[in-house]
Amino acid sequence: MTELDLCQVRIRSRRREVNGIVSLQLEPCEGEHLPAFSAGAHIDLLLPSGTIRQYSLCSDPEQHSSYRIAVLLDPQSRGGSREVHSLAVGQELSIGKPRNHFPLADNHDSAVLVAGGIGVTPMLAMAQTLHRQSVPFTFHYLTRSRSSTAFRKELRSSAFSDHVHLRHDDQQGVADSAGLAELIGEPREDRHLYVCGPQPLIGATVEAAQATRWSDEFIHFEHFKAPNDPVDGDPVTLRLERSGKTVEVPGDCTLAKALANEGINVPVACEQGICGTCVVSVLDGTPDHRDTFLREEERKEGKRMALCCSRSLTPSLTLDL
Numbered sequence: 001m002t003e004l005d006l007c008q009v010r011i012r013s014r015r016r017e018v019n020g021i022v023s024l025q026l027e028p029c030e031g032e033h034l035p036a037f038s039a040g041a042h043i044d045l046l047l048p049s050g051t052i053r054q055y056s057l058c059s060d061p062e063q064h065s066s067y068r069i070a071v072l073l074d075p076q077s078r079g080g081s082r083e084v085h086s087l088a089v090g091q092e093l094s095i096g097k098p099r100n101h102f103p104l105a106d107n108h109d110s111a112v113l114v115a116g117g118i119g120v121t122p123m124l125a126m127a128q129t130l131h132r133q134s135v136p137f138t139f140h141y142l143t144r145s146r147s148s149t150a151f152r153k154e155l156r157s158s159a160f161s162d163h164v165h166l167r168h169d170d171q172q173g174v175a176d177s178a179g180l181a182e183l184i185g186e187p188r189e190d191r192h193l194y195v196c197g198p199q200p201l202i203g204a205t206v207e208a209a210q211a212t213r214w215s216d217e218f219i220h221f222e223h224f225k226a227p228n229d230p231v232d233g234d235p236v237t238l239r240l241e242r243s244g245k246t247v248e249v250p251g252d253c254t255l256a257k258a259l260a261n262e263g264i265n266v267p268v269a270c271e272q273g274i275c276g277t278c279v280v281s282v283l284d285g286t287p288d289h290r291d292t293f294l295r296e297e298e299r300k301e302g303k304r305m306a307l308c309c310s311r312s313l314t315p316s317l318t319l320d321l
């Protein structure tokens with residue numbers, strides 16, 4: 001279990017947005033208050049089973065009386081989304097305080113938002129914030145079809161509806177690189193691009209942006225799943241500097257699980273390399289980073305790694321544990 005700064009909330013309302021997606025409005029329990037958050041932030045949700053999952057906040061950051069999250073029922077679910085879909089109004093839950101790994105930049109002349117499917121959730125808060133700041137932006141929201149487009153009515157009736165462009169897979173040329181290059185347009189001074197959704201959409205959008213000479217510092221993205229299979233690698237020996245222990249990790253086991261099997265519990269939450277809960281310091285050896293949490297400079301330095309999904313490029317790693 002992770003060391004989270006927790007807050008007790010109650011499910012005020014629950015709504016089926018489209019088939020397979022429910023949204024939950026979370027209000028503070030008596031004596032609690034909800035901390036402020038900025039667009040792009042997520043919370044850890046502690047489910048009754050003990051499972052912890054991260055969900056982006058998709059309510060207006062200026063609205064402080066409740067948080068809203070929306071969750072897609074994943075057919076490959078390891079239990080998290082299925083459990084969220086079974087929660088009822090009135091049920092109480094613990095949540096972690098909002099953290100933001102996908103913030104808006106400080107200064108914009110303009111912005112382009114590209115959301116794929118359930119990747120729309122942080123973009124709803126971003127669009128609210130950009131609109132309030134009077135930043136010109138376009139918001140492209142790509143889904144399979146009109147009927148699978150969550151928040152369609154809300155976006156159509158929003159104060160920023162003129163900025164919103166809905167595109168569906170059943171229209172031609174939406175998600176190919178030429179289509180994406182046209183959607184995002186040319187780079188401009190202080191124009192930022194934000195992308196959130198499934199890995200193939202992020203990859204194609206970033207590629208299209210780079211091909212049209214967008215600079216990397218103006219491209220921001222957030223994955224909804226780690227891109228690599230976390231349990232696919234060579235065996236590795238972990239040397240634990242502080243305890244003096246050595247743990248052998250087989251190729252089909254994550255580093256975090258191998259440590260837990262030896263009674264060494266490293267906090268984990270998402271188990272997908274997204275949240276950063278399981279990151280530890282590396283004292284020797286070269287990590288094979290498979291997370292999406294660490295920044296590029298940190299990955300190059302190799303001084304920290306996510307134990308839930310990353311592996312090793314060297315036969316052993318020495319960790320600060």
Ligand code: FES
Nearest residue numbers: 269271273276308
């Ligand atoms: S548990 Fe979230 S990054 Fe490892």
